[in-house]
Amino acid sequence: MEYVTDIRKQETVGIKEIMVDGFNNQVVKINGMVHTIRDMSEFAFIVLRKSEGLVQCVFTSGSFDFDLKSIKEGSTVEVEGVVAEEERAPHGFEVRLTNIKILSQPVMDAMLPLPIAKWKLKTSLETKVALRPISLRNVRERAIFKIQEGLVRGFRDFLFEQEFTEIRTPKIVAGNAEGGANVFKLEYFGKKAFLAQSPQTYKQTMVGVYDRVFEIAPVFRAEKHNTTRHLNEYTSVDFEMGYIESFEDIMAMEQQMLAHTFEFLKEHYEKELKLLNVTLPDVSKIPQVRFDTAKELVSEKYDRKIKNPYDLEPEEEHLIGRYFEEECGSDFVFVTHYPAKKRPFYAMDDPENSKFTLSFDLLYKGMEVTTGGQRIHDYETLVKKMEGKGMDVSAFENYLMIFKYGMPPHGGLGLGLERLTMKLLDEANVRETAMFPRDVTRLEP
Amino acid sequence: MEYVTDIRKQETVGIKEIMVDGFNNQVVKINGMVHTIRDMSEFAFIVLRKSEGLVQCVFTSGSFDFDLKSIKEGSTVEVEGVVAEEERAPHGFEVRLTNIKILSQPVMDAMLPLPIAKWKLKTSLETKVALRPISLRNVRERAIFKIQEGLVRGFRDFLFEQEFTEIRTPKIVAGNAEGGANVFKLEYFGKKAFLAQSPQTYKQTMVGVYDRVFEIAPVFRAEKHNTTRHLNEYTSVDFEMGYIESFEDIMAMEQQMLAHTFEFLKEHYEKELKLLNVTLPDVSKIPQVRFDTAKELVSEKYDRKIKNPYDLEPEEEHLIGRYFEEECGSDFVFVTHYPAKKRPFYAMDDPENSKFTLSFDLLYKGMEVTTGGQRIHDYETLVKKMEGKGMDVSAFENYLMIFKYGMPPHGGLGLGLERLTMKLLDEANVRETAMFPRDVTRLEP
Numbered sequence: 001m002e003y004v005t006d007i008r009k010q011e012t013v014g015i016k017e018i019m020v021d022g023f024n025n026q027v028v029k030i031n032g033m034v035h036t037i038r039d040m041s042e043f044a045f046i047v048l049r050k051s052e053g054l055v056q057c058v059f060t061s062g063s064f065d066f067d068l069k070s071i072k073e074g075s076t077v078e079v080e081g082v083v084a085e086e087e088r089a090p091h092g093f094e095v096r097l098t099n100i101k102i103l104s105q106p107v108m109d110a111m112l113p114l115p116i117a118k119w120k121l122k123t124s125l126e127t128k129v130a131l132r133p134i135s136l137r138n139v140r141e142r143a144i145f146k147i148q149e150g151l152v153r154g155f156r157d158f159l160f161e162q163e164f165t166e167i168r169t170p171k172i173v174a175g176n177a178e179g180g181a182n183v184f185k186l187e188y189f190g191k192k193a194f195l196a197q198s199p200q201t202y203k204q205t206m207v208g209v210y211d212r213v214f215e216i217a218p219v220f221r222a223e224k225h226n227t228t229r230h231l232n233e234y235t236s237v238d239f240e241m242g243y244i245e246s247f248e249d250i251m252a253m254e255q256q257m258l259a260h261t262f263e264f265l266k267e268h269y270e271k272e273l274k275l276l277n278v279t280l281p282d283v284s285k286i287p288q289v290r291f292d293t294a295k296e297l298v299s300e301k302y303d304r305k306i307k308n309p310y311d312l313e314p315e316e317e318h319l320i321g322r323y324f325e326e327e328c329g330s331d332f333v334f335v336t337h338y339p340a341k342k343r344p345f346y347a348m349d350d351p352e353n354s355k356f357t358l359s360f361d362l363l364y365k366g367m368e369v370t371t372g373g374q375r376i377h378d379y380e381t382l383v384k385k386m387e388g389k390g391m392d393v394s395a396f397e398n399y400l401m402i403f404k405y406g407m408p409p410h411g412g413l414g415l416g417l418e419r420l421t422m423k424l425l426d427e428a429n430v431r432e433t434a435m436f437p438r439d440v441t442r443l444e445p
Numbered sequence: 446m447e448y449v450t451d452i453r454k455q456e457t458v459g460i461k462e463i464m465v466d467g468f469n470n471q472v473v474k475i476n477g478m479v480h481t482i483r484d485m486s487e488f489a490f491i492v493l494r495k496s497e498g499l500v501q502c503v504f505t506s507g508s509f510d511f512d513l514k515s516i517k518e519g520s521t522v523e524v525e526g527v528v529a530e531e532e533r534a535p536h537g538f539e540v541r542l543t544n545i546k547i548l549s550q551p552v553m554d555a556m557l558p559l560p561i562a563k564w565k566l567k568t569s570l571e572t573k574v575a576l577r578p579i580s581l582r583n584v585r586e587r588a589i590f591k592i593q594e595g596l597v598r599g600f601r602d603f604l605f606e607q608e609f610t611e612i613r614t615p616k617i618v619a620g621n622a623e624g625g626a627n628v629f630k631l632e633y634f635g636k637k638a639f640l641a642q643s644p645q646t647y648k649q650t651m652v653g654v655y656d657r658v659f660e661i662a663p664v665f666r667a668e669k670h671n672t673t674r675h676l677n678e679y680t681s682v683d684f685e686m687g688y689i690e691s692f693e694d695i696m697a698m699e700q701q702m703l704a705h706t707f708e709f710l711k712e713h714y715e716k717e718l719k720l721l722n723v724t725l726p727d728v729s730k731i732p733q734v735r736f737d738t739a740k741e742l743v744s745e746k747y748d749r750k751i752k753n754p755y756d757l758e759p760e761e762e763h764l765i766g767r768y769f770e771e772e773c774g775s776d777f778v779f780v781t782h783y784p785a786k787k788r789p790f791y792a793m794d795d796p797e798n799s800k801f802t803l804s805f806d807l808l809y810k811g812m813e814v815t816t817g818g819q820r821i822h823d824y825e826t827l828v829k830k831m832e833g834k835g836m837d838v839s840a841f842e843n844y845l846m847i848f849k850y851g852m853p854p855h856g857g858l859g860l861g862l863e864r865l866t867m868k869l870l871d872e873a874n875v876r877e878t879a880m881f882p883r884d885v886t887r888l889e890p
Contacts, residue, residue, distance in 0.1 A: 001773060004693070004697055004700045004731045004733055004779055005697075005700070005731075006700070007694075008690065008694055008697060031853075033653075051656040051657065074850045074851025076687075076688070076853040076854070104822050104823065104852060106850050107850075132650075133653065133843055134847070136653075137653060142654050142655065145612070149612075160598075165590075165594060166597065168593075168862075168880055170678055170883055171678060172677070172883055173888070173889075184617070184631055184632075186640070188677075189669070189886070191888055195631070195640075202881065205581075206880075208478075208578065210496045212496065217662065218663075224634070232617070233616060242521075249452075251449045252451060252452045256451065285449065285450045286449045287446050287447065287448055334449055377549050379551070380552075399890075402578045404552045404555045405518075405519045405557055406518070406519025406520060407521070407549060407551075408476075408521040408548060435612060435613055436614060438615055438617055443618070443636055444618075445843035
């Protein structure tokens with residue numbers, strides 16, 4: 001009988017291992033994809049791309065039997081050589097080759113559509129996204145999604161520490177919890193179904209089970225605007241927690257989550273932060289301001305008329321961001337007490353003025369990255385509010401069940417991962433920070 | 446200016462803190478949902494349900510001003526009391542109440558449709574699933590999904606350790622990579638789109654970027670069979686790795702991943718494992734057997750005719766599981782070299798016999814929980830195979846791009862999370878281990 005008992009011991013080493021072991025003439029095997037070849041006639045630099053970074057290899061003509069023309073960018077190889085200190089090379093070392101074994105080959109006469117080995121891809125976003133399968137091989141492009149990975153890891157790390165339970169809720173759903181027309185429809189075995197715009201009703205349901213829950217998963221919005229900040233499929237970082245005293249508990253949890261996560265990035269993603277020249281924001285204190293006050297402050301300071309007291313235009317959002325940057329030196333600001341008209345039915349009204357809700361948005365550099373607040377937990381109040389909005393209460397039987405049989409006071413938020421990444425990296429378009437963005441015109445790659 | 450600077454210091458404590466601090470007459474505040482009330486006339490047990498477990502509180506009539514009738518199952522409360530050792534109570538302590546504050550109320554005359562406070566819900570799967578928002582409040586039911594959480598955490602923990610990068614790929618896609626008719630269609634701004642059946646093409650793409658990648662996310666299959674092992678939306682644990690020597694590297698990585706994950710469960714989810722009486726399997730060595738050999742072994746031992754040498758019926762899968770349990774004492778078996786006919790176009794053929802592929806399934810207690818294998822990485826070979834299958838090669842331009850510009854030898858797998866959980870917990874139906882299952886007839890809750 002044959003058994004699978006362990007991972008094959010790899011003969012090849014990674015960059016990290018070479019750096020730990022030092023550069024003193026050790027002989028190594030290393031594999032990677034040919035990133036560039038610079039042929040200097042007597043010798044050639046063959047730069048390998050590995051997940052961790054680049055490795056400069058030096059091939060001296062005639063030193064062993066190898067035809068440089070047999071490889072090109074995109075070939076994958078396993079090389080052998082001697083490690084030598086070289087401060088001009090990435091990571092401060094190079095590998096002087098004694099052997100090259102070809103593992104796989106691209107189409108040899110295919111010309112790369114993008115110079116991915118360049119430091120910066122000086123090409124339009126349109127082209128970059130259309131050629132994502134290749135453009136992501138650029139070292140800076142791929143660093144973006146390492147940082148995004150780090151954000152998610154940081155969030156999870158924090159939320160587990162705070163005793164949240166990770167949940168998995170369905171993306172094919174029967175109802176349309178957020179209201180509005182921006183929902184993708186599909187046929188489900190003869191029934192009408194939707195793609196979930198958010199896990200809202202499910203995460204509230206799970207607060208009745210685990211007190212505190214989170215989910216980091218795709219959500220789908222059939223919004224027709226094609227802007228720099230909208231995606232039709234994006235990653236929502238959702239959490240929901242019970243036994244809160246007020247919606248301010250939610251804001252505090254988010255502030256701590258961000259603080260923890262930026263620390264996490266600093267600790268584990270230093271290389272990528274440096275590569276993209278990212279300065280982590282200070283979130284040790286995030287200003288908070290009422291929606292109506294924010295509008296007034298901005299109107300006064302920037303001499304801008306308030307057109308609609310119950311709505312926030314993107315321009316105003318931008319100015320609120322600017323105001324708090326200028327006045328408090330903060331990239332973030334919590335705007336609280338959004339008008340009830342602008343919030344979904346499940347938002348808890350402010351008992352002091354039911355035109356407003358116990359809710360908030362978090363703005364980052366003038367753009368909304370989070371929406372959250374306290375939810376109604378009382379069955380009668382919820383049914384009344386739904387009826388007041390002309391909703392078909394009977395369609396929400398499964399959701400209303402949780403309130404009928406008891407729910408603690410609770411609230412939560414949804415954070416757009418791609419938007420947060422965009423602002424952190426100072427990108428101008430959210431498509432830069434979506435691995436394979438989906439927008440009104442883009443369904444591929 | 447007001448600032449958000451920290452989480453409010455909670456006055457209430459959790460079970461863990463009480464247990465650490467000991468039971469010696471400390472006065473505590475604790476919150477939770479009323480799980481049951483047992484009125485013994487002179488006194489009453491009020492059992493609170495918290496995320497961590499149950500807390501037995503004792504209310505003595507007249508000890509303070511409180512009407513027991515003002516709460517019921519589903520009320521949420523914050524209580525104060527003195528902790529006392531009580532070995533018959535959960536966690537070995539009870540709280541002798543000195544005060545009760547009501548935080549929220551269910552509909553007071555609503556009768557719970559299920560006795561969720563019972564140890565075991567003796568009700569049909571049908572009812573349990575239909576009432577999931579409530580049935581999940583049962584202590585055993587919710588433990589199922591804690592263990593599922595633990596599996597995912599264990600996988601991630603292992604994969605990060607092995608230098609995999611976590612990726613997020615789109616669920617709305619233009620093509621149908623796995624082939625077949627079992628794909629959900631939707632309208633995407635006037636274009637035809639699909640829900641991703643797997644992240645296959647994307648994860649291969651990302652091997653060209655990060656060498657090793659993984660994604661744990663929902664996948665969608667419009668399969669019409671309504672069986673005990675099929676879901677139409679499920680969680681797929683996918684990984685894909687470059688620079689492999691053979692598909693056996695993938696099996697070894699999975700064997701180690703499972704070993705790590707079961708260790709992780711043992712360490713962090715002991716309470717839930719005990720609660721559900723789970724015995725963790727030994728995966729230190731997993732037998733492997735060729736597809737054709739497995740069929741012969743089973744045919745001989747169980748006196749069963751081989752009907753179709755290129756297909757495996759569920760009954761045969763079951764018998765293969767039984768065979769290796771009986772012969773090697775293993776709940777798991779890798780079945781390798783599946784027939785090319787039964788594998789998608791991207792599977793690498795066995796160079797020794799192109800009727801078979803360098804692929805495998807992992808069976809757990811006689812059921813397939815993983816499918817994996819080595820993929821074709823050579824452009825010409827792949828195009829030829831697609832053409833041989835009569836596929837429209839031009840529809841795969843974005844995918845083929847990665848091979849044109851170079852891909853390392855690579856392979857990977859997809860593991861069904863709900864199926865793995867099902868087998869681990871010895872459940873008879875995969876719906877038991879899906880939080881909100883989707884099947885041919887079920888779109889709610």
